[in-house]
Amino acid sequence: MADADLANIVTTRRDESMGWLQSIVSKGLGWARKYSLFTYPYATACCGMEYMSVAASRHDISRFGAEFPRFSPRQADLLMVVGTINLKQAPILKRVYEQMAEPKWVVAFGVCASSGGFYDNYAVLQGIDRIIPVDVYIPGCPPRPEQVLDGLMLLQDKIGNQVHRIAEREEANPTAARHNLLLSMNK
């Protein structure tokens, strides 16, 4: 039977058919969340130097409301994975991600975090999306600061267009990456 398909469609429609008030709340939350990102810079390697440049006065990431690095995962909602993640580092990254409170987003900063880069060898994790979901990939080895700011703006657009709800604890996190998939699996 096409039960699963049917359920999917119904879910999607229910998702879209938010009430007027609900959609206003969602937009408001999205607007607030996208301009107050608290970053957890998981800086490991070369890209960390460009992260410094982005944070410093020339490129000034604070213009985009994401200037405040928090070095505790509990206080951050944007995980920036800055640099190479090797197999020894990977479990730690996963744990840091799991420690972050919802809603949370992940940026893969540089090609090493995105795909392993040119370290195609025994030691390096071939992209952090093998262990945690990623919202925005920023290419470059390391990316220029302008590229990082562009990636941040992409993320802000994404956050602005996501469905935000006030505490629905029963459901999977609606703002997480691939949340559509999770929702349809639950139903």
Next chain:
Amino acid sequence: MADTLKPEAPNPDTDAYAHESELDAHLQTKRMVINMGPSHPATHGTVRLKVELEGETIVKIDPEIGFLHRGFQKSCENVTWTQCLPYTDRLNYLSAMMNNFGFLNAVEKLIGLEIPERAQYIRVIGSELHRLTDHLTCVGATGLEMGGFAPFLLAMEFRELLHDRTAELTGARLTTSFGRVGGSNRDLPEGWIPRVHKTLDQGLALLDEMEGLLTNNRIFVDRTKGTGVISAEDAIEYGYTGPALRACGVDYDIRKTKPYWVYDRFDFDIPVGEHGDNYDRYLVRLEEMRQSIRILRQAMDTIPAGPIIVDDWRIALPPKPEVYGTIEGVMSHFKLVMEGIQVPAGEVYDATEASNGELGWYLVSDGRGRPYKVHVRAPGFPVLAAVPHIIEGKMLADLIPTFDTINMIGGEVEQ
């Protein structure tokens, strides 16, 4: 009721003896083991320090590396000599050009090759530019972690200016892959030298401002002076080189003791410290930046005209008209790109003075186009290895400035 008053109970706030006894009293404490890193704001590289504490005193510390192991050596064995360059960039990513040139220098020593004079000047200029960026990042980050954000911003602004000049020279801000075996792949761009002079003028002003915020700053001095001390004998024993060794009072700089390229033509001083503490390491780095600026100005004023790469088609790519116009050019180009430079079989050790010390290269060639073995003597490794010796028995708060000023870089230590 007055007769029932007992003799006064000891008052710990007023009685002298109470103070003494309180100080003598043994507080029951349990040793605590905490992890610093591998993702910690004050560890520049990704290193995990297992710290055993008794109160706030560090009893035992165990640095653990390997969180940034990227298989550098194995990667180099799979590619040609020229293709190793991008891997060398990412060893000490703060001063990529010094890694590039150090590696090329070792390869040229293995071949037995003398590079053109202009190329040697270009290498000196590139190296000193990146020595500045490295020291700026180290000093700026030290200031940042002692609680001063302004020095960090000033250092980063100077670094941005230098990145702009580096990008004009090499095409990349950070990971340059500059230079080729036998010389350089690009000449200095048109009008670049006056721009660098201007950048250095601006940078000196920023440097002065940063120094004014740190050098006599009470908080900074309190936390760095007399902390993280290592004696000259111990430093030599551990294999220290570079600013960390010179801060102990040992006058050792490869640029002076065994001049390579054209360093013997320039007039510059090697700053030497006295106490071997964090403050001296900071001062040595500051002064080295000023000396680098001196070298840069002299090198840019006296750079001779001439070829930038050797005219040997077995080593350097032939000029494009030859590649497209002659069969010899096509063949050399093809063989160089596909098979790599045929470095004669043998082994070599060669060292240059990188920003953190002696950057040594041990290369083995088996006569084919690829390295048989590439090993790096990273200056950060012995420096990190001595951290337990320096910090055991000291306070936890001393660990942060010590770790800052020794400037260990994860990429080169873990390779």
